[in-house]
Amino acid sequence: YSDRLSETPVTLRYDLYRQYNRFNFQVGSTGSLSALNYKIDQASGYPSPYSTDPTPVDASNISVSRFPRNYAAYGQSAVTLFGPVQIMGGIRYEHWGINDSSAWMPRAEMKLRLYSRPFAFGGVASYSQMPSLPIMLGVTQNISLKPIKDLQTDAGLEFIDIAGDQFGASAYTRTYTNYPVSTEFHSLSLADIVDPFGLPHLYI
Secondary structure: OEEEEEEEEEEEEEEEEEEEOOEEEEEEEEEEEEEEEEEEEEOOOOEOOOOOOOOEOOOEEEEEEEOOEEEEEEEEEEEEEOOOEEEEEEEEEEEEOOOOEEEEEEEEEEEEEOOOOOEEEEEEEEEEEOOOHHHHHHOHHHHHOOOEEEEEEEEEEEEEOOOOOEEEEEEEEEEEEOOOEOOOOOOOEOOOOOOOOOOOOOOO
16 A cells, blocks of 8 residues: 655745734735645555445545645734724635635634733634545545635633733634535544644734
8 A cells, every 4th residue: 555645835925014003904815836746556445444344445546646726815903992902803715726615714803901911802713724635635526525614712811921921821612514524424524633723813
C-alpha cells in the first residue's frame, strides 16, 4: 500500500488598516494557486472496517493532479462606545477552487472593560472549512463535497497587567452542520473528526 499527497501553494495577500477616532476598519484579500498531487496504490482489497462483511473492498489505484485557485476577502470594524464598551463585527468570503465551493462567514463580538484592566467579552461567529484533501481526492465522488459549517459562541474574561502580560479564561460552544455522511454506512460521518477550526477572531 502506498499513499502520497503533496501540495505546493503560491499565495498573495493584502491587508489595509485604518483608524478614525473611536472607529477602526480592517479589510484584506488573499489568493493562492496550488499544485496538488495525490497518489494511492493498493494492490489488493481489504475488508471494510465499517462493515461486518469480510469480503475485501475494491482495490484502489488513484492518481490525481490538480491546480486549484483559491481566494478570499474579509472586512471587519470596531467602534468604542461610552468608553468601556467596544463592539466589533466582520464578514469573510472564501472560494475553494478544488470544486468551486464558496461560503460567507460573519462574526460579531462585544467587549466590556471592567475597572482599569480586566474586561469581559462575548461573541458569535460562523465558520466554514472544506473536508481534508485525502478524503476529497481519495474517493472519486467525494470531490463534490461542500464546506463543513461551524457556529461558534464564546464568552470570557481577560486581564492585562502593567507589563503587558495577558491572562484570561473563556468558554465556548461549537455546533457543526453540513458535514458529510456516508450514503452506505449512515453512522459514518465527519461530524466528530473535523479539524479544530473556528477561532474567535478573523484570520486570512
